[in-house]
Amino acid sequence: MGKKVYTEKELEQYYDGMKKQHLGPLWYDLGHMVTKEPVHDVEPYLWKWKDIREYALTAGEILEPGKDAERRVVYLQNPSLLERGLVGYGTHTLYAGIQLLLPGEFAPAHQHSQTAIRFIIEGEGAYTAVNGQKVYMERGDLVLTPAWTWHEHKHEGTEPVFWLDGLDVGLVKTMAASFFKPYEDKFYPLKPEENYSNEAFANGSFKKLNETVEPGYPSPIFGYKFDRVEYLLNHMKEEEQDPYDGHAVEYTNPTTGKSADSRVGTMMQKLTPNQHTQAHRHVHSAIYHVLEGEGYTVIDGQKFEWEKGDFFILPPWSYHEHVNTGDTDAFLFSFNDKPVMEKLELEFSEALNENNGYQKVTSTFLPESLNV
Numbered sequence: 001m002g003k004k005v006y007t008e009k010e011l012e013q014y015y016d017g018m019k020k021q022h023l024g025p026l027w028y029d030l031g032h033m034v035t036k037e038p039v040h041d042v043e044p045y046l047w048k049w050k051d052i053r054e055y056a057l058t059a060g061e062i063l064e065p066g067k068d069a070e071r072r073v074v075y076l077q078n079p080s081l082l083e084r085g086l087v088g089y090g091t092h093t094l095y096a097g098i099q100l101l102l103p104g105e106f107a108p109a110h111q112h113s114q115t116a117i118r119f120i121i122e123g124e125g126a127y128t129a130v131n132g133q134k135v136y137m138e139r140g141d142l143v144l145t146p147a148w149t150w151h152e153h154k155h156e157g158t159e160p161v162f163w164l165d166g167l168d169v170g171l172v173k174t175m176a177a178s179f180f181k182p183y184e185d186k187f188y189p190l191k192p193e194e195n196y197s198n199e200a201f202a203n204g205s206f207k208k209l210n211e212t213v214e215p216g217y218p219s220p221i222f223g224y225k226f227d228r229v230e231y232l233l234n235h236m237k238e239e240e241q242d243p244y245d246g247h248a249v250e251y252t253n254p255t256t257g258k259s260a261d262s263r264v265g266t267m268m269q270k271l272t273p274n275q276h277t278q279a280h281r282h283v284h285s286a287i288y289h290v291l292e293g294e295g296y297t298v299i300d301g302q303k304f305e306w307e308k309g310d311f312f313i314l315p316p317w318s319y320h321e322h323v324n325t326g327d328t329d330a331f332l333f334s335f336n337d338k339p340v341m342e343k344l345e346l347e348f349s350e351a352l353n354e355n356n357g358y359q360k361v362t363s364t365f366l367p368e369s370l371n372v
């Protein structure tokens with residue numbers, strides 16, 4: 001039996017009526033809702049370190065943390081996401097800010113449901129205390145302040161210290177799960193020195209005979225030193241390299257063997273002079289920081305030239321490959337939302353199959369400060 005024939009006018013009334021009742025016809029909209037591949041509006045972008053540093057230093061003259069502000073941070077705003085009113089977004093899930101602490105300053109204790117990682121860019125003598133455990137920060141180190149932990153920063157050194165704050169701001173906002181609480185005092189009570197996580201884990205992994213270590217989060221390690229990462233990367237065999245990331249290590253939680261932080265993944269990669277990795281793409285997005293070296297990354301055909309200190313955005317589901325153009329090793333630190341995608345069984349990746357696995361470069365990105 002055939003379907004009833006509706007006149008054009010009847011159909012129009014039908015669809016208009018449905019819309020007014022806030023209902024929709026899936027037979028028209030399925031393709032927008034369940035797309036064949038990830039669809040997103042996260043554009044790649046790149047910031048020059050000298051610009052960020054300058055703005056952060058000027059903030060040092062304008063305000064003082066613990067007095068005028070909770071933290072003194074200049075954040076990276078992805079312009080493509082600001083168009084949607086998403087303030088403070090680097091990618092749809094990740095936030096990156098550059099925090100400056102001057103000698104003698106502190107940033108008071110607080111906790112939040114966003115998980116955070118710190119990567120130290122410049123300076124020494126400052127520490128982060130995580131639930132009262134002091135972790136000193138030096139250039140190249142990673143420090144975790146997992147979701148819900150009490151954390152504060154204090155600078156005992158003599159020069160300005162800059163670090164990257166990486167948080168899953170966008171993810172937590174999408175999940176409508178943001179909580180924030182300042183501690184009742186400026187500082188959370190510090191634990192005695194012998195309990196410091198670095199002491200127990202810096203050169204191995206140990207436990208007392210009467211101690212039980214349950215696998216899980218947060219990681220018993222809060223501070224990951226750069227010299228250890230550098231050693232591993234410098235002693236990596238040819239066959240241990242990754243075709244898409246070169247010499248690369250992920251920071252892990254020793255009790256689980258998985259990502260150091262439960263929701264934000266962290267990675268350091270080394271590219272030797274002239275090394276050119278192959279292109280691939282994946283569901284997870286990332287924010288990169290150039291610790292050392294110079295080169296470029298091609299993202300969906302666009303060339304992003306970087307040097308020491310720069311930051312760039314890798315959107316989800318975008319082909320990318322990295323090239324070291326300098327005559328020394330390049331070190332790229334990055335953080336990502338891979339652990340979340342994996343937990344939700346949404347992670348998927350694929351290599352570029354055409355052109356021997358390399359993209360055709362169609363344009364070069366011009367950083368804003370050179371865009372005159």
Ligand SMILES: [Fe+2]
Nearest residue numbers: 110112116151
């Ligand atoms: Fe915080």
Ligand SMILES: [Fe+2]
Nearest residue numbers: 244280282320
């Ligand atoms: Fe990748």
